[in-house]
Amino acid sequence: MTQPPGVTTESQRHPAGCQPKGAAEHGHNLSGDPAAAPQPRDIATACCDALADGSRRVALLHLRRDGQVERVSYDTLRATSSRLGHVLRARGVQRGDRIGILLPPGPEAVIACLATFRLGGIAVLLGRRCGSEALAERLRETDCAAVIADAAGVCALAAVPLGSRGPRLVFCTDGAAPGTLSLWPEMARAREEIPAVTLDAEMPAMILDGAKAPHRVLHAQRAVAARRAGLRMLLGGSPEPGSLLWAPVDWARHGGLLDTVLPALALGLPLLTQATESFDAGRAARLLAQGEVRHAVLPARALRLLRDAGLRHAHRLRSLGSFDGPLEPELHDWVRETFGLPLVEGQACAEGGALAIDGRVVPGRRVAVLGPDGVPRRPGEEGMVALCRPDPGLFIGYWRDAQATAAAYRGPWLLTGLRGAMDGAGRLSPPTGDAERVEVEHCLLQHPSVAMAAVLAAPEASRATALIVPRPEARPGPDLAAELRRFLRARLEADRCPHRVAFARRLPGDVAGPAMRQALERTIGIGAGGAEC
Template identity: 25%
Template sequence: MTGSIEATVEEWRAQYDVDSANAAWLMCDRHDRDAVAFRVVEEDLSTRDITYGELADTSRRLATVLAEHGVQQGDRVPVLLNKGAELAFTLMAIWRLGAVHVPLFTAFATGAIELRVTGSHAKLVITEEGQRAKVEPIDGIEILQVGDELDRRVDAAEPIAESVTVGRHGIFLQLFTSGTTGSPKGVPVPLRALAGFHCYLHYGLDVTADDVFWNAADPGWAYGLYYAVVAPLAAGRTSIFYRGGFTAESTVKVIKELGVTNFAGAPTMYRVLSNSGLVEGVRLRRAGSAGEPLTPDVVEWAREALGTEVRDTYGQTELGMVICNHAHPDLARPLKPGSMGQPSPGITAAEVDGQIAIDVENSPLFWFPGYFEAPEKTAERFTEDHRWYLTADTGRIDEDGYFFFTARDDDVILAAGYRIGPFDVESVLITHSQVVEVAVVGRPDPEGIRGEVVEAFVVVADKSIDHAAFEKELQAKVRNEYSKHAYPRRVHLVDELPKTPSGKIQRYLLRETEG
């Protein structure tokens, strides 16, 4: 790093990595009240701007209402809301109380929601009318619904006098990630992580004050939450919330109508755009990608179709984005096909035991405190001397210092930018009366769009079962009981599952199965 970059990293640490750190101050109150925090875009492309002043005033009154429901410092508060003004006000109100936001993806069914609600010991869930039915079956949880009634209470409430200071180690987010076995693991995010998030927005994506910035990822997941919500708030930038679903047509319209200059999203989005034939007259200053490796053909397409390169980046829920093809001119280097770039400022990375690893002692922007109530799982992520954080992703480094992702060391499925744990899907499928055993894996998407697709290998009780009808039953079961994004695109009926002598399923053999 140059001296100026090191000085900038130290400046962020001085802002965020201190005992006096206050979430509401750092992400709202210190900014210009007239500046726009979020531009909410409806499907008809009508817009509503939420200024930092409105965000501050409304969240102060909503915090009073949440306190009346017993929300206190350290409480986990799951939020099941679509992108919009209510989400922005709710998150800031939670942080004003020193409480912890637990994101819930709006495509989740009750099963996935309950895992996260119970796993965080939450007492209150905040949701909206269209999502409420998913929460109601969960025992012992209070539901607070946004809408007219809550708006009236907020309007009448006195604003909270002081926001709670939690300090640099205070937790303000708790996401959940899952791997091959066991329940989803809680990832507590301390306030000091803001320094790393701000760093990625600045150096990784090169978001400037003059940009019209749109990170199209969903804030129910790490990339959207960290870099469409938290990092722009920390930096005092404007972020776009588009309330419609992703399609090539809608994406092009939003970019053109709002004059987007800096766009970020999953490789799937770029692949859909490149295959659509709808991208005409689009010119971006910067384009970033995250979630799964970016294929070289998309990079080549983007140079002509978008007027800029798509720069791939690598990270995890536990880290944020830490290895990047940086877009900022102070760090930008020529792209190499298949490479995810170099370590970000404040991060030192290497290859340890074949894995991509982060040097804890020499990475001032490393922040992962360990999994929530899971010391054994936490220990698996570090070398014995705690010097290195192990990502469980294998990779290599070339002679020029470029990092390349080669494979996952676990069996997490990377589908359309989402990380899907096989165990979560298997836990639903195994409850079907005909399923004796099941293993779920990710396999390359035959359409080349999603990166990987979920496929299930099933041992059934009745060998004469109608395969097509059974497959539809299992797909619907996962959609209804777990999540719409995680259903198996194909179901294979097998006589037995390949296992090690100790009985562990050999998923890598299933991934290599033909057909």
């Protein structure tokens, strides 16, 4: 985070990376459990102001590219986001306006979100790695009044043909650029007092990506308080306030900003962020080896990259969870061997957040498995996983699409897009087909020509499709598809082998998650450019 005039942060150089020794002096070890106190229902108060008590307790530890560790306190977050709130308000941003955030995960993105929430605005998390067409689509759909971006984000915006529908304000965090306002000088002239705006729990607060593309998921201010219980369960039930959390997740999707980042801040868990957005297994292994990270929420892809990089015997974590379940048994075994603890799987959806952790329904939520008629199934029967309203964690609806919102419900039940079964004790389990899919994917990854694999239930095909990202030296085509089919048949029963093989240049990093898998399944059909074999 570039230090603005009049705003203090705490930085310290560590040649080996993140070694925040002596953090207790800066509030790294907190006294008292913020989770034990009643939580305000507006996001800025719950995630920042309630803990900004003048003690400079750490909210974020940011690993900068120059090797420094930047400690950002809750006090700094409150002062800086209040300044930004005044800047936005002075520039005409009003309650209900959308603010696009095109920043890497880190302090500046948190400040931009908090400032938006303070004004009663709606934060729109814009994908950093999406193409110009996808970025243009998101900006047009949400009609952002302003965008806060770094230099790379400004360049991405310049390539987007928006015409008159573009944002009227663009703030750049990296200094002046043509057609933009330099953010920090603007903030230097602003007050640190919290903007006097009346907020309520039902006020729209953020738009996230959903599984049911092209729908955007609109959440209210109340959503963060409702998600603290899910994160606590994922992290072992009672994470000690002040213990460091690392979560290199996609902030724009489920499991990211709303399910992990903001609830962690509300629980008093300092969050480790990094200037680099791509996941580097070697760097991650060194970070874990330093032993300061106590809890981690990792996507499936990150776990597999760490495993493939040969990480061994990293025993300092107290909990390790993922929202990308179900994951293959071999990955569970590797986590237990490497970290000496179980891999905790969360079942979640973009519209409602975490429903169950390792099969146990999150307290305060009513979950059922429904049949096609919308009637709850008997114990052990598979069906559609649904979440009952009213529920404070449920979304407001799909952005500007009342018809799609209504179609997402069966009476009081939200259809989450997940499938599973509920046993007599009320534990939720994934469908049996998921375990088979995971095994097929793991088998495909053993082939020397396969870099990534996802088995999808293509709606137009009679059976599953294996979507393959080949390694650089491999030649995708009918010959490789036939070879992969033979490879699977030699190791699995014939009726479990995908009917079709298709190739792709890349897959989303969180393809293991149900949201992205559902989106991909809608795109894979007879004309997907693969080969039947």
